[in-house]
Amino acid sequence: MKLYHYAKSRSTRVLWLLEELGVEYDAEMLPFDPRAFRLADHLEIESYGTLPMLLDDVYAGSESIAVVQYLLDRYADGKLLPGRDSDAYGPFLEWLQFGENKLMDPLTQLLQHSAFLPEVERDKKAAEQARRVFKHFARAVDTALEGKQYLVGEEFSAADIVVGYALFLAEDFGVFPQGLGNLSEYYARLRERPAFKLATTS
Ligand SMILES: N[C@@H](CCC(=O)N[C@@H](CS)C(=O)NCC(=O)O)C(=O)O
Structure with missing residues (x-):
C-alpha cells in the first residue's frame, strides 16, 4: 500500500x-x-x-x-469503529462526514482568506463569515463532548481522527476556536497520541 x-x-x-x-x-x-x-x-x-x-x-x-x-x-479487523449493529454506528458515520463537510468547508474558506490566497485576493468579510460558521460547528462538537472523552462512546475511534485533523489544522494556523472547554480538553487528549504526533509532523 x-x-x-x-x-x-x-x-x-x-x-x-x-x-x-x-x-x-x-x-x-x-x-x-x-x-x-x-x-x-x-x-x-x-x-x-x-x-x-x-x-x-x-x-x-x-x-x-x-x-x-x-x-x-x-x-482494521474491527478496530477504531463501533460495531455495525450498535447504536453508535450511525453517529460514527455522521461524525466522519461532519469532520469533512461541516468543519473543513468553513475552515478551508477561512484559511484561504486569511493565509493561502495572495493578499489582494483575500476578502475580510468572507474570512469573518467562515470563522463564524466554523465556530458554530466547533461548538456542536464541544456540546457533543459534554461528559465524554471521545465523540463515539468511550472509545477513541476513526471519527476522532477525522474531526481531530480539522482541529489540528485550525490550531496550526492560529484559528482554533476559543472558549470551548470540552473541545480544548479533547484536542489536548488527541495530541498526546503517538500516531497524532507522527502524522502531524511528517
Ligand atoms: N474532499 C477531499 C478534499 C481533498 C483536497 O482538496 N485536498 C487538498 C489538500 S488538503 C489538495 O490536495 N489541494 C491541492 C489542490 O487543490 O491543488 C478529501 O476529503 O480528501
Missing part, C-alpha cells in the same frame, strides 16, 4: 489512521504548495491532483473519508 502525503494536508488523516492501526505502508512525502502543487505531475496514474492519494492492489482513493472507511473495512 502506498500513501502520497504532504504535510498538513488531508492525507494526515490517512497517515494517522495507518499508524493507529499498525498497518504496513510506504509513504511518499511531497512538497506543500497549495497554489502550485499538482499531484498529477508526480504520479504515473490518473489523479485529480489532490491529496490524499492511497493506492493498494485494487483501489486508488483520493477522498479522505472514503479512504478512512475503506481502510477500516479492509485492514
